[in-house]
Amino acid sequence: MGKGGESVRRKPIERHQTLREKILETIRDAILRGALKPGERVSEPELAERFGISRTPIREAFRQLESEGYLEVIPRKGAVVASLSERDVVEFYAIKSILEGHAARIAAERLSDRDIERLEAINAKLQQIAADGDVKSFFRVHDEFHDLFIKASGNDKLAELITQLVLKFNRLRLASLSQPGRMEISVQEHRKIIEAFRQHDGERAENLVRRTATIGAEVLIHSLAQEQGKKTPAPLGAVDV
Structure with a gap:
């Protein structure tokens, strides 16, 4: 080696x-x-x-x-x-955004006040982990946040598909979260998602979850391009929209 x-x-x-x-x-x-x-x-x-x-x-x-x-x-x-390609990133996050976005739309009508409190507690923990710079712990707790609302959708087949997908592409997800500032962006996006859940706004929850996936893809594509000496626009998450 x-x-x-x-x-x-x-x-x-x-x-x-x-x-x-x-x-x-x-x-x-x-x-x-x-x-x-x-x-x-x-x-x-x-x-x-x-x-x-x-x-x-x-x-x-x-x-x-x-x-x-x-x-x-x-x-x-x-x-x-294995090599990482831009195509791998684009295809994975496109599928992830559709599946998790749909789960979020359904979950918005089903999440209880206690569930919302749990999401807030998880995100507060993520904020502290991000401040500590512990990517591996962030990755694990980040999954807890998404697992909660995915399971709350009540669609077992959908949850199974998402689990199979993210396990296959853990490397992409961890690589994305490892990029500078990415963990902090994730915490900010989670706050918006929680507020949509609190308002039982399924459409907004879906759009925000899909946006989060888009940010993950753009951050990683930007990193891959920099490694190859290419110029790309700043990732979506680099600005507050």
């Missing part, structure tokens, strides 16, 4: 995590930090030696990381870091 492999091996790991979780977190973190670049091979033998295990749990971890969009497993070559 060369220089990227060294970065992976030096990553400190918490003891309480399971071995599989250690492997998953180590590789995810190395990719998100740029220690492992798109197209770079991730070596099974080096990971097996580092963790003192057989290759079977490593291959299982590779399969999960492939399903999340971090790796691509190529026959007779092994696992390599």
Whole structure:
């Protein structure tokens, strides 16, 4: 794995995590930090030696990381870091905005006062996490916010589709939240969504949730373009609309 492999091996790991979780977190973190670049091979033998295990749990971890969009497993070559394309970003967030927007429209008529209070509490927690700069914790709690209103829609099939979609594209979502100022923008957008829910305004709730997805896509596309030396307009979230 060369220089990227060294970065992976030096990553400190918490003891309480399971071995599989250690492997998953180590590789995810190395990719998100740029220690492992798109197209770079991730070596099974080096990971097996580092963790003192057989290759079977490593291959299982590779399969999960492939399903999340971090790796691509190529026959007779092994696992390599998957590339991120603008098309991937556009297509994922387009679908996400439609599904979650529809869930928000339905949920606006079903959320109780207690649900609204829970959303406010979650968003207050997100504000503190954003101030601390903890992207991983923000990512986890951010999911709690969206899961609450998606489940409140009462449409189990819709919730299942959204879950399957976001799991497959966790890398895109985490990469977007990792961009400077993105967590703070998310907290601001959540406040507007909560107010729409409080007013039981399904149309506005849907539009705001879809706007949030659009911001996520634009922030990530802007970042990808900068990495490639291209010029793009400032993301929508860079201004208060």
